[in-house]
Amino acid sequence: MIAAAVVALLITLALTLIRAFLGPSIYDQILAVNSFGTKTVLLIVVGGHALDWFSYVDIALMYALVNFVGTLAVMRFFEQYKPEGEQSS
Amino acid sequence: MIISFLSDICLLLGGFFTLTGALGLLRFPNFYSRLHAASVTESLAAPLLITGVILDTGLTLDSAKLVLIILIMVIANPTITHALCRAAAHGGVNPEMRLKSSEKKQSQTDTELSSKESK
Numbered sequence: 001m002i003a004a005a006v007v008a009l010l011i012t013l014a015l016t017l018i019r020a021f022l023g024p025s026i027y028d029q030i031l032a033v034n035s036f037g038t039k040t041v042l043l044i045v046v047g048g049h050a051l052d053w054f055s056y057v058d059i060a061l062m063y064a065l066v067n068f069v070g071t072l073a074v075m076r077f078f079e080q081y082k083p084e085g086e087q088s089s
Numbered sequence: 090m091i092i093s094f095l096s097d098i099c100l101l102l103g104g105f106f107t108l109t110g111a112l113g114l115l116r117f118p119n120f121y122s123r124l125h126a127a128s129v130t131e132s133l134a135a136p137l138l139i140t141g142v143i144l145d146t147g148l149t150l151d152s153a154k155l156v157l158i159i160l161i162m163v164i165a166n167p168t169i170t171h172a173l174c175r176a177a178a179h180g181g182v183n184p185e186m187r188l189k190s191s192e193k194k195q196s197q198t199d200t201e202l203s204s205k206e207s208k
Contacts, residue, residue, distance in 0.1 A: 034173075076172075
């Protein structure tokens with residue numbers, strides 16, 4: 001069952017990355033990157049437990065905090081400064 | 090045995106909800122509906138998956154840290170969603186206020202919106 005969860009998380013990461021690349025506005029991209037980070041934390045937890053990594057929980061904890069602060073920082077920046085060319089691709 | 094069964098159920102449900110959220114994030118037409126799909130499923134799927142891992146590890150220091158991760162995610166995800174929604178509303182992404190909308194009109198407004206945004 002834990003393998004099924006890992007496979008579901010990997011598919012989720014791929015779909016989220018597609019949205020992050022082709023999101024029409026900058027907010028879509030921020031949302032997709034934040035979702036990608038959260039799913040990465042979940043992948044570290046589930047996969048680390050499945051593969052018996054050493055102290056994977058600390059890494060997941062760190063990653064959750066860094067993801068939260070990083071997303072908030074990028075979002076506060078784009079709340080005040082409008083991007084010049086919104087279409088990234 | 091019951092605990093491992095519960096853990097399996099939690100892991101399966103969590104995987105299903107993450108998959109549903111990613112599909113919604115990829116397929117929904119609007120920014121706000123995408124935000125809804127991503128945030129709601131995320132705040133349900135993350136505690137389910139981590140609860141499955143907690144039930145599998147048992148009572149150790151690791152499970153206490155996993156509970157801490159759940160708390161952080163439950164606090165951080167709605168905060169990020171709220172702030173991102175406010176930033177988008179201030180940044181000029183308008184929600185569609187129409188009740189009935191055919192596919193054609195919606196695609197037209199979408200192209201208009203994207204052209205307006207690209208300016």
